[in-house]
Amino acid sequence: MDFDDTPEEAAYRAKVRDYIAAHRGELMSVSEGGRRAVDLDAAKQHQSLMYDGGLVGVTWPKEYGGQGGTQMQQAIVNQEVAKAGLAGFIGVIGLGMCGPTVIAHGSDDQKSRYLGRLLRGEDVWCQLFSEPASGSDLAALRTKAVKTDSGSWRVNGQKVWTTLAHVSDYGILLARTDPDVAKHRGLTMFVVDMHAPGVTVRPLRQMSGVAEFNEVFFDDVEIPDEERLGEVGDGWRVALTTLMSERLSLGGGGTDVGTGLDAAAAHVAKRIGELPETRQALVRQEFGRQYAASLATRYTGYRQLSAISKGAMPGPEASAGKLAGTKTGRALADLGVRLLGDEAVYAITAEGDGRWQNSQAGLPGMAIAGGTDEILRNVLGERVLGLPPEPRADKGMSFNDSLRIGASE
Amino acid sequence: MDFDDTPEEAAYRAKVRDYIAAHRGELMSVSEGGRRAVDLDAAKQHQSLMYDGGLVGVTWPKEYGGQGGTQMQQAIVNQEVAKAGLAGFIGVIGLGMCGPTVIAHGSDDQKSRYLGRLLRGEDVWCQLFSEPASGSDLAALRTKAVKTDSGSWRVNGQKVWTTLAHVSDYGILLARTDPDVAKHRGLTMFVVDMHAPGVTVRPLRQMSGVAEFNEVFFDDVEIPDEERLGEVGDGWRVALTTLMSERLSLGGGGTDVGTGLDAAAAHVAKRIGELPETRQALVRQEFGRQYAASLATRYTGYRQLSAISKGAMPGPEASAGKLAGTKTGRALADLGVRLLGDEAVYAITAEGDGRWQNSQAGLPGMAIAGGTDEILRNVLGERVLGLPPEPRADKGMSFNDSLRIGASE
């Protein structure tokens, strides 16, 4: 057991580090990338420069412009990018989800038109799956694609929680092409031009006040049949590729949820002295519990990384890390807010610090986005512990029939 | 709003108190009644004497030997019995559950033979419902009653968690008389003579080491058809009478679960000074939370009592009190154990006190007996909040068919 790189990993890490150091001045920092209104051109240039260094599409096959590297190399790149304080990629959704889906299911024509531009950051992509009426139950989505006489598809409906839609050039769109079969069977995947007539993007403000997501409306949007991804009716299987790629791109690794453990420790260290002795004991008790839990999450992530470095695929176990991380992240945010004392009822402290309040307002979303806590517990219970699934009331029902459930309310 | 008796209640209470005071020397105290091996004759005499004072069967109709009184009068009797430190009745199950079932569903012959002796404590009764394979799902019970050529019933099977079975003369027995119809429809209720050949009672030791319950085995036990309670196949409806009576006999009222709030406060007051200041703060924080929660449970019980005194029937809301009471009872037991310091790892302290350890070992059972926490939450969710029920996998299935579920495991 050790926490060191193998010689190969160390050599790769050195190469990555050197490239970043050599181009540090031209690359975008995390604070620039974190601004609400990102400079789109700068973000694209940042990704392009990283691509030139072989730091984008690390695990993608070489034939599509990738590096043909390992998951561990990708993890090393992620670590070095974080260490250097570099911004993430504007192509994050494209690289992690859309691209791999095009590689697995796209036509040769689609691959050649899209993948290179996607890697170099020339096009930004988004993923159009979730809908207002289908969150956890993704396959219940209602956006319709109807085949026209000319052979193209006409799309109507609404998507929601779409990251980056407001700056995207393309999206992968899951739509219902047959409502008369069971809900999983009537879906088809498309590549949609986000600049096409009838596509409207509206930023979606969250409870924290920030708009990280968008709603996307489709009004008679025309998609050529050549932009279909996979067969008609095969959309659910195609979507599973996307979701599996998402899990790979997240990949575990024990990163902190929320404001981060070190920031929390620094905050406690700074503030605890202001409290009476007895109150300090209460703070230490809570902080000690969360600190231990955070370490446990971190080292559980390292176990996953080690497994990945031996060639394992990240499995549903990774959900355990999200569950545990969300829980401690929330508890640390709460502790952080409480330590503000009188300032805890304002959104920003007198010193201008709103990190803990923002974290408090943002973390309930962590227990919802990317699989609610409840869904993750089902997944772990059924796929890891082997417990029997819930009975499905809509089993064997056509999508149209299933719409009647609950309609009597 | 007030916490005082009405003039009528006060007069009744005075009468009860006077009778208890006048006979205090002849009545059994709670410590005598609480011994593991109860003196059965003394317990029966205690009940008989209380009956003579009109303090047994308070709400039972006069025609069956009861007092024709109100639920509030019953609550007053309960309070005065507790205040005087008197033992409960050996006939507790008979009075609370079996008797009301005989009143509602018994023949005239059964009523005249059983009810008077039951009230006076001459016969002890038990309730034979739960089985090893049917706990929460009571209607799934397997004990069989088969009609013989002579018209009587032959019973085979096993019951479990039977309070007082080892000293009982009679029991009400729920058995399956038709396995080919849906599980709720094939049940029939009987009065069984606990001294009949083929009835075997075995004490059931709990994790605390104490045996409060019994297992009861039926091997070809013969029951005359005259001892049927209600119609053949109507046992589920009869059982619901019993369970409703149980709820009435528990009746809420805000009594503490576990060792009791005052005992907990006294224990904390005695021990807390031994701890360092910072540790005292942690104890106070936990104790304060549980103390407030216990008061809330107590006053929620008073709200229910007030409703009962106005003629309301205790509804499923009473389950909220059990849920909350069990939770704080457990937390207070845990606090009690922790305050023992070094002694907390032994079953009895050097001073000979094992209350907190016993409470710790007994309270997990509170979250299971009389409806698990999970079942109570379902009941509250569905019957009070009006949330939709779980889908039932065995809906419309015959009992025999439903036995196959899970059998493939």
Next chain:
Amino acid sequence: MNFDLSDEQRQLAAAAADFFTSAASPGAARASLDTGAPIEPGRKAMADTGFAAITIPESAGGGGGSVLDLAVVAEQAGRVLAGPSLVTAARAAVLLEDDADRLPALADGSAAYAVIEETGGPVLDATTADRFLALRDGALVAGGGSITERAPIDATRGLADVTLDDAEVVAKDGVARWERALQVGQVVLGAEGLGTASKALELGVDYAKQRVAFGRQIGSYQAIKHALVDAFVGVEQLRSLVWWAAWTAEESPAELPLAAAAVKGMAAVVLEKAAETLVQVHGGIGFTWEHDAHLYWRRAKVDRFLLGDDVEAFDTVARLAIAGAAK
């Protein structure tokens, strides 16, 4: 025993519900947060209806009612996130109880008071106040103040930093009254919290009956159902405690300090749980600005720190219970 509201109190609750549902709403709370729109229903309407003056004697122009009467109204105010808080009204009524000049002005709304905490810090309803009450060296004082507004988490609470100017002495020995005012305030805060939690629970239950996932209404899933039940149990527990504590204010004052602390702590915990459950049950939609869920959540996150926090309240409960047991 009759531990229940009277018919008059039920009528009062109904009247309060009518008023508050028409005069305030989560939508108004959102607008306050978003654009700085005035808090609804606002001081004037609260004074005009007489709800803010329930506990002021009739001789001074008030309602001559009990703390329990006020609690019943406060619950209705809490359901729609109304402001300013009846907590402020209740505290000021105690603090000015023998002040023949100031009390009528409080009752008719011509003076808009807020109360500065003994330990300083944010002042509840400061943004709508023009007079402030404070404890200075054991004396109760009143005066004007300078307000520093700050970015709110929940705008309906009208919190701001306040510096007291030109204070006059209202009562030389004000400590006992100050304590009682704080305790009555904690009870009324608990009553508002009861209303907020209770409404949050109802919204969660309603959604769980409508929303379908995997072919079933989500309220049929135990994860959702049991979370809502736990919130329900908390709300009912809190209701009992609020009624009892409000009752002690006039009928059993020796119990008020413990009862008020118990309500303060329990309300913080129950409301926070109910609001978090509301957000979680709604999934993604509950996490949007346009949905009301976060407004209940904001109220919960702020209220827990008002008039002392839950940790302090439970410490007080324990200290008093231990002192009682040691006797």
Next chain:
Amino acid sequence: MNFDLSDEQRQLAAAAADFFTSAASPGAARASLDTGAPIEPGRKAMADTGFAAITIPESAGGGGGSVLDLAVVAEQAGRVLAGPSLVTAARAAVLLEDDADRLPALADGSAAYAVIEETGGPVLDATTADRFLALRDGALVAGGGSITERAPIDATRGLADVTLDDAEVVAKDGVARWERALQVGQVVLGAEGLGTASKALELGVDYAKQRVAFGRQIGSYQAIKHALVDAFVGVEQLRSLVWWAAWTAEESPAELPLAAAAVKGMAAVVLEKAAETLVQVHGGIGFTWEHDAHLYWRRAKVDRFLLGDDVEAFDTVARLAIAGAAK
């Protein structure tokens, strides 16, 4: 990075599993509790297999292994509630590490040690010990002792009150070694707890797959499923912490104090949760003397207080983390 057990460690775990499942069991734990039967596998078998001497250098007759090696074995011991504890073996091995006479006797099992806590109180494995180690005025001492047996909650822990007789000084300045021995002991205690919790979880999962209620296996209900998942998440979190903490003992000693405290606290919490879930999932049957569930529950209720309690451990974690951050 290779944060995983080695092949040798996996083989060691398999060998330990073979031994412990044949030499100990919850049934033996029940018999100890019920009739005072000897704790299984007992000192002799633990010494004969060499498992108790893993961390003693080969030169003194031990296995020359690491704390992580011992942790891997301790997990298997914990699964079947074996006794005496490897915690005692691990602590004694550190305390006697440079004692040329006593260490070989510890290794071959000819001396049966237990460790008296600095603050006094119940001594782990005292009922099977004939020699005791203690810290007296900063010196490490060894000697015989008088044992007072007491009614156990979990008989396998061999707890008793001990008065030290005839103590000889082993090391004059024993404080640093004492601390390290305690920390190593906490790690091994956590490893045993990991095994116990992990087995409790498996028993709960197995039952949830078999037991049918209302026409469905109870493991299909979210209330049961999610409780088991939470126990599973806890077990996996604890496993990572145990491995890391054990690794620090030799590879990163500066991190050991924090890591050991984190394991101690986390093991207490995770094991208690897993054992309570085991009882609750089983319903009535889990609450009977004959079922194994309560034996896991008893271990959990006792272990949380050994080598300091969870509250003390988390306080230590916080103090060390705050000190680290303040640098």
